[in-house]
Amino acid sequence: MRILWVLPYLPWPTSSGGKTRQFHLLRSLAAAGHRITLLVQSKTPLDEATRQALQPLLEQLIVMPRRALRSPTTLLAVAASPLPMLASINGHAQALSQRFAELLEEQWDVVQIEHSYSFQPYEQALQLAAQPFVLTEHNVESALGGATYDRFPAWLKPLVRLDQWRYRRWERRVMSQAARVVAVTEADARVLSEIVGRPVPVVVNGVDAARYAQVSPAYASNRLLFIGNYEYPPNVDAVEWAMDEVMPSVWQARPDARITIAGYALPESWRQRWPDARIDWHGFVPDLTALQEQAAVFFAPLRQGGGSKLKVLEAMAAGLPVVTTAQGVSGLAVVAGIEYDGGEDAAALAAAVLRQLADPGAAERMGAAGRAYVARAHDWSVAASQLLAVYQAVNGSGRAVCE
Numbered sequence: 075m076r077i078l079w080v081l082p083y084l085p086w087p088t089s090s091g092g093k094t095r096q097f098h099l100l101r102s103l104a105a106a107g108h109r110i111t112l113l114v115q116s117k118t119p120l121d122e123a124t125r126q127a128l129q130p131l132l133e134q135l136i137v138m139p140r141r142a143l144r145s146p147t148t149l150l151a152v153a154a155s156p157l158p159m160l161a162s163i164n165g166h167a168q169a170l171s172q173r174f175a176e177l178l179e180e181q182w183d184v185v186q187i188e189h190s191y192s193f194q195p196y197e198q199a200l201q202l203a204a205q206p207f208v209l210t211e212h213n214v215e216s217a218l219g220g221a222t223y224d225r226f227p228a229w230l231k232p233l234v235r236l237d238q239w240r241y242r243r244w245e246r247r248v249m250s251q252a253a254r255v256v257a258v259t260e261a262d263a264r265v266l267s268e269i270v271g272r273p274v275p276v277v278v279n280g281v282d283a284a285r286y287a288q289v290s291p292a293y294a295s296n297r298l299l300f301i302g303n304y305e306y307p308p309n310v311d312a313v314e315w316a317m318d319e320v321m322p323s324v325w326q327a328r329p330d331a332r333i334t335i336a337g338y339a340l341p342e343s344w345r346q347r348w349p350d351a352r353i354d355w356h357g358f359v360p361d362l363t364a365l366q367e368q369a370a371v372f373f374a375p376l377r378q379g380g381g382s383k384l385k386v387l388e389a390m391a392a393g394l395p396v397v398t399t400a401q402g403v404s405g406l407a408v409v410a411g412i413e414y415d416g417g418e419d420a421a422a423l424a425a426a427v428l429r430q431l432a433d434p435g436a437a438e439r440m441g442a443a444g445r446a447y448v449a450r451a452h453d454w455s456v457a458a459s460q461l462l463a464v465y466q467a468v469n470g471s472g473r474a475v476c477e
Contacts, residue, residue, distance in 0.1 A: 075183040075465060077103065077110045080174070082164050082192035084116045084137065086127040089338035089358050090303035091384035092212055095258075095279055095457075096188065097127075102458035104131040113177065115140045115170050115192070136177075138170045157194060158241035160215070165194030175199035184208060184465045190215060190248040197251070206253035206468055210277065213258075213379070214265050216241040245269055253468045256461070259405025277461045279384050279405070280454035286391035287449070289366045291441060293434035298333040298427065299369035299394070301362060301385050305339045308379035315420070316375045317348045323424035325352070328431055333373065334365055366392040370437060371430045374398040375423055387452050390414075390444030395437045397426045407451065413444045 085096035104110060111134040120137040128135055141147055143163065151162035174196050178185075185200070185207040187193060193209070200207055216238060249255045249270040256277050257263035263274040300316070302309030313335055324331050335344075336356035345355055359365060366372075372389035376399055386403060389396050396402070396414040408414055415426040430437045 075108045075469075076181065077108055077184045077186060077465075078177055078182045079110055079112050079186045079188075080192070080196065081112065081114045081188050082116075082140075084114055084118060084120065084124055084128075086124045087358070087360060090306065091279065092188075094384050095212070098280060098282065098454045099277075099458060099461060100128075100131050102454050103461075106458070106462075109133045111177065112136065113174060114138065115164065115167060115195070117143075136173065138167070138173060140164070140167070156240065158191070158244050159237050160191035160241070161194050161244055164192045167195045171195040171199060175202075178203040178205055183469055186210070187252075188212070190245055193248045197248075200251070207251075208254045208256060208464060208468060209248065209252040210256040210258075211249075211262065211266060214245075214262055216245050217265070254464050256464055261405060275460070275464050275467075277464065278452055278457050279387060280452050280457040281384070281387045281391040281448050283391050283445075283449040283453040286363070286366075286388060286393075287445070289363050289392035289394075291366060291370060291392065291394050291438075292368055293370050293437045293441070295368060295370045296328065296331050296431055297369045298331065298371050298373040298397075299365055299389070300333070300335050300337075300373050300375075301359070301365070302337040303339060304337055304341060306379075308376055309337070310341070311378055312375045313344070315377060316373065317344075317353075319420035320375055320423050320427070323421065324427050327424075327428055331427075331431060334369065336365060362388060363392065366394060369394060370434065371427060372396045372398075373423075373427060374402040376402040379404075387448055390441075391448040391452075393438075393441040393445045395430050395440040396444060397423060397430060399423070406447075408444070408447055413440065413447050415440065 081096060083093065085093045085100065088094040088097050100110060110132050112128065112132050113136045115138050117140045147166060148163055151166050152159050155162045157165060178199050185205055187196060187207050188210050190209065190211060246269055255266055255270050255274050257266050257274050258277060258279050260276055263276050267274040300313065302312065304310050321333065332352045332354065334354040334356065336359050338358040340355060340357050372394040374383065374386055374396060379401055383402055386396055386398060398414060398416045399418055403414055410416065415430060417423050417426055
């Protein structure tokens with residue numbers, strides 16, 4: 075198949091769940107022989123390492139710059155546009171719209187667009203060309219704003235409610251035009267199907283299960299691990315909650331426990347805010363397996379967010395027992411006490427952490443159960459097959475698209 079894939083960020087380095095998903099799906103489709111042109115609007119320039127990672131997967135890589143967040147155009151759009159804030163930040167890009175329109179003069183089997191907030195520059199060209207497209211939503215964006223909006227001052231709350239209303243209206247507008255809307259979890263698919271008025275297929279988040287199968291965690295190490303992209307507010311909230319309310323209880327019972335917190339855009343202020351020698355701070359780590367092999371438990375105290383969490387899937391694939399909330403395992407068919415441990419408040423999470431640290435043998439058994447679940451249900455080959463089934467339905471050709 076000839077695929078035009080449209081993204082609002084470069085999918086390399088894989089510093090977030092969204093980027094990891096894009097890269098591995100692109101790699102899986104390319105390995106199956108599909109010919110992909112990737113059009114990216116990026117806030118960061120294309121460097122040589124990124125080019126070398128992506129170019130072998132693609133027929134063509136086109137990177138268009140996104141204007142600065144504080145540019146006059148963006149500030150005016152956010153203030154005056156009927157679009158929601160995220161759509162304004164990523165929209166009103168004339169050069170991108172023109173390049174996309176030129177690409178639509180060619181023949182494509184599938185046009186794949188990621189995230190409704192990225193859609194505005196493509197809407198007119200798609201309508202003029204009568205080009206069907208597939209839209210993937212990684213979250214229900216209109217319901218996701220809590221972690222971001224909670225950080226706004228009280229006097230901005232009326233604007234927050236207005237923006238949430240605008241996003242709900244924007245979702246309906248974008249999804250009504252898509253040939254297929256794709257979700258990443260069954261729960262999101264149910265919500266999105268109510269918005270769009272028809273069934274919404276699921277393409278799960280995945281893991282390179284064979285790679286993580288080589289990891290051997292240190293179940294007796296007394297070390298917890300959390301990894302996240304801290305441009306994403308739910309991950310910031312998770313760390314702040316853990317440090318302020320959960321870890322003090324853990325350390326009261328187990329003063330020898332340690333925690334590693336790693337990931338892209340780690341705030342420097344955290345080192346001063348929690349100056350405890352038992353906390354190891356890392357920035358972006360390209361290869362997670364080294365940190366996973368030093369850890370006994372993956373601790374993900376997530377209260378907000380959407381979709382399914384790649385960091386949780388990767389930890390399970392590595393054989394780490396996961397201590398988390400219901401939000402942390404949203405979209406996963408796992409059972410508390412078997413594939414993961416956890417709770418919904420700070421006391422329950424601290425108790426779950428202490429259970430796992432107290433019994434390395436039980437922690438290893440839980441890690442093995444999680445690893446088996448991920449290998450069965452969330453390998454990237456599973457996700458790629460689901461996506462290809464969506465493409466075949468859109469094509470309506472009845473022919474196999476992947477041998």
